[in-house]
Amino acid sequence: MISEILLLGLWGVLVGIDMTSVAQTMLSRPLVAATVAGVILGDPAGGLTMGVLLEFFALEVLPVGAARYPDCGLGSIAAVAVVAGSPGVLSTGLGGALGLAVAYLGGLAAHVTRMINGADVVRNAAALDAGNKNVIYWVHVRGVLRDVIRSMLVVAIGISAAYAMRLALPITLQGAVYLRIVVVGAALAAAVSGTIRLTGRRIAMQWFVMGLVGGIVGVFLQ
Amino acid sequence: MSQGLVRSWFRALLIQGSWNYERMIGVGIAYASEPLLRKLPGGRDGDAYREALGRATTQFNSHPFLAGAAVGALAKSEHEGLPPEQITRFRTALAGPLGSVGDRLVWAGSLPIASAIGLTLAVVVSPLVGVIALLGIHNLVNFGLRFWALKVGWTGGVNVAGRMGVPALEMGLKVAAPFTAFALGVMLPVATSWLVSDFEPNGITGTGLVAGVGLLLARWIWPTLGGIRYGLIVVFIAALAGWI
Numbered sequence: 467m468i469s470e471i472l473l474l475g476l477w478g479v480l481v482g483i484d485m486t487s488v489a490q491t492m493l494s495r496p497l498v499a500a501t502v503a504g505v506i507l508g509d510p511a512g513g514l515t516m517g518v519l520l521e522f523f524a525l526e527v528l529p530v531g532a533a534r535y536p537d538c539g540l541g542s543i544a545a546v547a548v549v550a551g552s553p554g555v556l557s558t559g560l561g562g563a564l565g566l567a568v569a570y571l572g573g574l575a576a577h578v579t580r581m582i583n584g585a586d587v588v589r590n591a592a593a594l595d596a597g598n599k600n601v602i603y604w605v606h607v608r609g610v611l612r613d614v615i616r617s618m619l620v621v622a623i624g625i626s627a628a629y630a631m632r633l634a635l636p637i638t639l640q641g642a643v644y645l646r647i648v649v650v651g652a653a654l655a656a657a658v659s660g661t662i663r664l665t666g667r668r669i670a671m672q673w674f675v676m677g678l679v680g681g682i683v684g685v686f687l688q
Numbered sequence: 689m690s691q692g693l694v695r696s697w698f699r700a701l702l703i704q705g706s707w708n709y710e711r712m713i714g715v716g717i718a719y720a721s722e723p724l725l726r727k728l729p730g731g732r733d734g735d736a737y738r739e740a741l742g743r744a745t746t747q748f749n750s751h752p753f754l755a756g757a758a759v760g761a762l763a764k765s766e767h768e769g770l771p772p773e774q775i776t777r778f779r780t781a782l783a784g785p786l787g788s789v790g791d792r793l794v795w796a797g798s799l800p801i802a803s804a805i806g807l808t809l810a811v812v813v814s815p816l817v818g819v820i821a822l823l824g825i826h827n828l829v830n831f832g833l834r835f836w837a838l839k840v841g842w843t844g845g846v847n848v849a850g851r852m853g854v855p856a857l858e859m860g861l862k863v864a865a866p867f868t869a870f871a872l873g874v875m876l877p878v879a880t881s882w883l884v885s886d887f888e889p890n891g892i893t894g895t896g897l898v899a900g901v902g903l904l905l906a907r908w909i910w911p912t913l914g915g916i917r918y919g920l921i922v923v924f925i926a927a928l929a930g931w932i
Contacts, residue, residue, distance in 0.1 A: 489701045490752060492799070492826045497806050501815045514815045518879055521807055525800060525872070526915045530791045531749065532709065536916045554886070563923040566916050573916075584708035587715060594715065597742030599722065599732070606719040609706025641930040647891050648922040650883055651898025656915025657876060658899065659906035664796050665869035673866040677873020684874070685881045688812075 471629075473506050474543060475621055481539040482617020486529075486576065487610050494539030496520035496565075503543045507550035512561075515554060516545040519562050520569070522653035526660030537572025537620065544568040544624025548631050559645025560637060561628075562653070568624040575616045583609045695723035696763075697838050700756045711747045717759055718744035724763035724842065740766040743775060750783050751790020753833040758782045760841025761848040768845055778846060785849070789861065794829060797864030802826040804871035811882040898922055 477499075485494040492498060497517040504513015524538040545565030549557040586605055587594065593601035637645065665674045703716040721744045728736040740763075750758060761782065765775050802825035810818020837852075844851035884892055902918050 486707060487702065487705045489830075490704075491830060492802070492823060495803060495806075495822060497803065497810060497822055498819050501810070501819050504815075510815055514810060515883075517815070518807060518811065518883060521803060522879070523915045523919065525803060528791075528795050530795055531787065532712065536914075538916075559923075562919075563927075566919045566923065570916055570920065580708050583706050584710040587706070587708050587710045594718075594745040595742050597718075597738035597740065597745070599738075599741060602715060602718045602722070602741060602745060606702070606706045606715050609708070609715070610702060613705070638930070641927075643891065644894075644926050644930060645923065647887070647894040648898050648926045649919060650887075651895040652902055652915060652919035652922050653883075654880060654895065654899035655902025655906060655918060657880075658903055659915065660800075661869075661872045661876065662907065664800055665865065665872065670865040670869040672869075674869035674873040677870035677875075678877065679873075681874040681877035685877050 470507055471625060474503060474547065474625060475618070477502060477506060478540055478543050478621025478625070479614060479617045481543060482537065482572070482621060483610070483613050485537055485539055485572075487613040494537070496524050496538045496542035499539040500542035500546050503546040504550065507546060509546070509550040512549040512551070512554070512557075513546045515558060516542050516549055516561055516565060519558070519650065519653050520545060520565050522657035523566070523569070526656040526663070528663075534577050535573055536569040537576060538565075538569045540572040540617065540620050540624060541565040541567075541569025543621060544628050547625050547628030552632070555646065556637075556639065556642045559642055559647070559649045560631060562649035563645060564624070564627055564631060566649070566652075568620065568627070571623065572616075572620045575620050576613075579609075579612050579616045582612060692723040692726065693760075693838065693842060696720050696759060697756065697835060699723065700759055700834060700838060703755050703759075704752050711745065712749035713752070713755060714745050714748045717748050717755065717762070720756070720759045721763050724760070725766060728766060736766070739772070743772060743779075746776075746779070748779060748783055750786035751794065753794055753830055754786040754790040754837045756834050756838030757786055757841035757844075757848055757852065760838045760843075761845055762841075764842055764845035770846065782848070789852075789857075790833075793857075793860055793864055794833070797860070797868055798829040799826055800868045801864075801871045802829075804868075804875035807879045808871075808875045811879055 481494045481499045484491055500517030501513045504510045520538050520542040527535045529535050542565055545561040548561035548564050590601050590605055665671055700720040703713055703720050706715045718741055725737050725740050726732055730736055762779055802822045806818045806822025809821050840851045841848050905913055
């Protein structure tokens with residue numbers, strides 16, 4: 467149990483810093499972050515469910531320019547910590563709800579981290595402008611370390627909240643069913659809205675409709 | 689490939705490490721450029737090295753995968769002894785196009801394609817195959833672009849824009865939008881039907897209603913709301929209704 471939580475925390479830090487600071491290999495995509503979290507907690511199916519659900523929300527996020535965006539990767543790890551080992555009907559809605567809250571918190575924490583980085587830059591502006599190699603190195607490394615700390619804090623809060631929820635599932639069966647419906651509905655809205663934004667132009671829309679028809683046929687054939 | 693270029697490439701993987709609202713990735717550009725500037729006249733103790741590093745820290749933003757082109761081109765310009773004002777103007781001119789091309793190619797292109805293919809394969813074949821597909825497709829573009837951009841920047845210098853006009857990039861920009869649209873079109877019904885596969889008919893109707901209201905808000909009434917905030921609002925309403 468303790469080793470699983472530590473491993474999950476370590477995975478959370480990797481996922482958190484991957485979002486912006488380090489390499490952006492997309493370990494931070496919910497499909498990846500949640501599936502691996504599910505394997506760590508011994509419930510790959512629960513991990514996949516949360517991964518697909520939060521990946522829908524992530525489709526709407528465009529990390530362009532100075533945009534502020536939620537940390538869906540850390541959110542999906544907290545979500546898996548709720549659902550692992552529980553029946554999907556009971557836990558999917560609750561896991562999704564916690565995942566959304568932690569994703570939002572992760573985004574806010576990233577914004578605060580950027581402001582602290584900015585204060586560091588302002589404090590060292592003269593040395594930076596003078597081309598002081600050591601100051602440049604440490605201002606940059608401190609920025610990466612702040613993101614490590616941000617990830618640790620957010621994932622610790624997310625996992626703690628998840629285990630608190632598991633100890634006392636604050637919900638009835640009917641409530642769990644309703645919660646699952648609204649979370650999946652919101653995810654679908656986010657995915658469709660994100661897709662329309664990405665494929666807004668006429669020529670792309672034609673391709674989208676062709677894909678949609680192919681997907682629907684595929685579902686019926688399955 | 690020189691040792692400096694290899695070091696610079698590794699450092700460029702962390703180019704957004706100190707992202708801030710004052711200079712954006714300016715400090716990251718200086719951090720990644722440093723190995724390429726060591727051989728300026730006077731070496732690491734010389735004025736040219738310090739002045740070039742100082743210029744490199746000023747405000748800059750672009751797509752992280754193509755920022756290497758700016759790192760290489762600006763470092764090359766310093767080696768070629770261009771006047772500081774010209775380097776500053778060149779730096780300003782690079783930011784916008786590198787950001788725009790990268791956003792179209794990656795954030796609105798290869799990443800949603802990788803995500804859509806990964807999701808489809810995860811629910812149809814297996815989660816492992818889906819994850820490998822997403823990471824494989826994305827990182828082929830990620831590491832390939834980063835490597836190519838730095839090399840083109842370093843060899844091209846002030847002519848980097850001309851060197852970047854290769855057919856593969858132009859083709860990528862041309863096909864990104866239709867490919868993204870098609871992949872997302874296939875994925876949406878497949879992944880949605882998987883998500884609601886054990887829902888009762890009433891549940892599917894409810895899900896459709898929540899999705900419809902969310903889409904209405906996102907597209908026409910409250911475009912800045914965002915999916916996560918909409919999700920939190922409907923969860924709060926559902927929890928409140930359950931409590932009452």
